[in-house]
Amino acid sequence: MNFEVIRDYLPLYFKAFLLTIKIGWIGIALSLGIGVISAFILHFKIPVLSAIVKVYVELFRNTPLLVQLFFVYFGLPKIGISISAEACGAIGLGLLGGSYMTESFRSGLDAVPLSQTESSLALGMTKGRLFTSVILPQAFTLSVPAVVANLIFLLKETSVFSAISLMDLMFTAKDLIGLYYNTTECLVMLVVFYVIMLLPVSILGSFVEKKTRFKMFGN
Amino acid sequence: MGFEVLLKGNNMLRLLGGLGVAMYISLISVAISIVLGIILGALMTLKNPVINAISRVYLEIVRIMPQMVLLFIVYFGATKVLGINLSAEISAIIVFSFWGTAEMSDLVRGALSGIDKIQYESSMALGMNTRQTYFHVIIPQIIRRLIPLSINLITRMIKTTSLVMMIGIVEVLKVGQQIIEANRKSSPNAAFGIFATIFLLYFIACYPISCLSKYLEKKWEK
Numbered sequence: 001m002n003f004e005v006i007r008d009y010l011p012l013y014f015k016a017f018l019l020t021i022k023i024g025w026i027g028i029a030l031s032l033g034i035g036v037i038s039a040f041i042l043h044f045k046i047p048v049l050s051a052i053v054k055v056y057v058e059l060f061r062n063t064p065l066l067v068q069l070f071f072v073y074f075g076l077p078k079i080g081i082s083i084s085a086e087a088c089g090a091i092g093l094g095l096l097g098g099s100y101m102t103e104s105f106r107s108g109l110d111a112v113p114l115s116q117t118e119s120s121l122a123l124g125m126t127k128g129r130l131f132t133s134v135i136l137p138q139a140f141t142l143s144v145p146a147v148v149a150n151l152i153f154l155l156k157e158t159s160v161f162s163a164i165s166l167m168d169l170m171f172t173a174k175d176l177i178g179l180y181y182n183t184t185e186c187l188v189m190l191v192v193f194y195v196i197m198l199l200p201v202s203i204l205g206s207f208v209e210k211k212t213r214f215k216m217f218g219n
Numbered sequence: 220m221g222f223e224v225l226l227k228g229n230n231m232l233r234l235l236g237g238l239g240v241a242m243y244i245s246l247i248s249v250a251i252s253i254v255l256g257i258i259l260g261a262l263m264t265l266k267n268p269v270i271n272a273i274s275r276v277y278l279e280i281v282r283i284m285p286q287m288v289l290l291f292i293v294y295f296g297a298t299k300v301l302g303i304n305l306s307a308e309i310s311a312i313i314v315f316s317f318w319g320t321a322e323m324s325d326l327v328r329g330a331l332s333g334i335d336k337i338q339y340e341s342s343m344a345l346g347m348n349t350r351q352t353y354f355h356v357i358i359p360q361i362i363r364r365l366i367p368l369s370i371n372l373i374t375r376m377i378k379t380t381s382l383v384m385m386i387g388i389v390e391v392l393k394v395g396q397q398i399i400e401a402n403r404k405s406s407p408n409a410a411f412g413i414f415a416t417i418f419l420l421y422f423i424a425c426y427p428i429s430c431l432s433k434y435l436e437k438k439w440e441k
Contacts, residue, residue, distance in 0.1 A: 062374065062425035064381035067418050070392060074399075075414035078407075152282060159285035163385065170287055183299040187292055191284070198283035 030094025035101025060099035108143030148205035237391035248315035256323020281321035367436035
């Protein structure tokens with residue numbers, strides 16, 4: 001291990017780290033938005049839209065992000081839709097994540113027992129009140145573990161961005177290895193930066209899961 | 220639109236062959252992961268502190284390290300640090316088995332600890348010995364829980380193996396790029412057609428498997 005090399009590379013890695021985080025979280029924000037909207041569409045069985053959402057979810061859940069990115073980044077410009085690499089990464093991640101989030105939120109909504117709806121109606125609650133104060137809090141709690149797992153999965157998937165020449169951590173590491181052959185140092189730094197990026201999310205996620213678990217009905 | 224390239228020569232067959240390479244790597248890795256995962260998952264339920272500590276670190280590593288990083292470590296790192304020259308296929312299989320074993324062991328542990336104590340007690344009350352309890356009561360239930368989840372692991376494995384092109388294995392995406400390059404003059408729009416086709420190929424490969432997994436899960440839920 002050559003620490004001078006590590007010191008020299010640090011700014012490059014840090015820049016890549018910020019870019020990875022930026023695009024990762026933009027993608028995640030997109031995916032949460034898509035997920036919530038699609039889950040509501042599926043839950044309320046809105047006629048045409050729910051069919052579209054179903055096709056979308058199945059298409060994106062059953063294909064790899066790398067293939068989706070290649071299609072968006074290299075394929076779409078050929079029919080006149082050109083997107084920058086950064087936007088492409090965020091959109092790709094958002095679409096992939098959206099399909100996973102949809103499933104998580106939808107299963108959360110569906111897992112709230114029917115007796116909850118019936119009891120609330122028997123107590124004279126309006127439909128809106130029923131939804132906001134009975135169904136949503138429980139559905140949210142039920143979907144937390146799946147959402148946390150998705151967050152980590154999506155942040156990990158950002159490593160694929162290097163394939164569309166986005167200067168993320170993976171790309172920087174590969175580039176530096178190719179230029180200077182300091183393989184060991186580059187790989188160690190790569191691992192360290194991914195740990196810095198993901199370990200807090202992982203720990204915080206487990207903590208949030210534990211905190212929300214006992215908010216469930218019956219505990 | 221660039222779809223006509225597919226009909227030229229044996230381009231479509233080459234693409235399918237590329238998908239075959241990805242499938243081959245993922246099926247071998249799944250087979251290894253299932254065997255090792257069941258062993259590790261069973262060990263994790265023994266509540267041995269040493270095994271628990273090791274397996275927790277192992278699971279956490281797999282949970283937070285992108286598979287691509289693991290691929291790079293094994294493919295480039297092993298050669299540099301240990302001086303072993305692993306072929307790209309072997310390193311891919313090592314990495315995906317490493318990842319799959321962790322996933323599988325977690326599923327096995329979940330399935331095993333999800334079985335109520337009452338099942339063991341009732342079997343004992345009926346006069347079964349330990350072996351009979353496991354063979355007639357516990358294992359059949361575990362298998363029912365595990366089969367849909369392991370089938371699901373296959374689709375995730377297939378999707379993840381698309382990464383192997385980054386360490387130079389010629390699989391479907393790489394073949395696609397080669398076809399696009401070769402036909403740059405005659406059909407400049409090939410990229411759209413080829414990548415759309417690959418997108419659909421992956422969907423066709425994974426969708427039936429994930430449907431099967433969902434179906435079995437529903438069927439055996441009770």
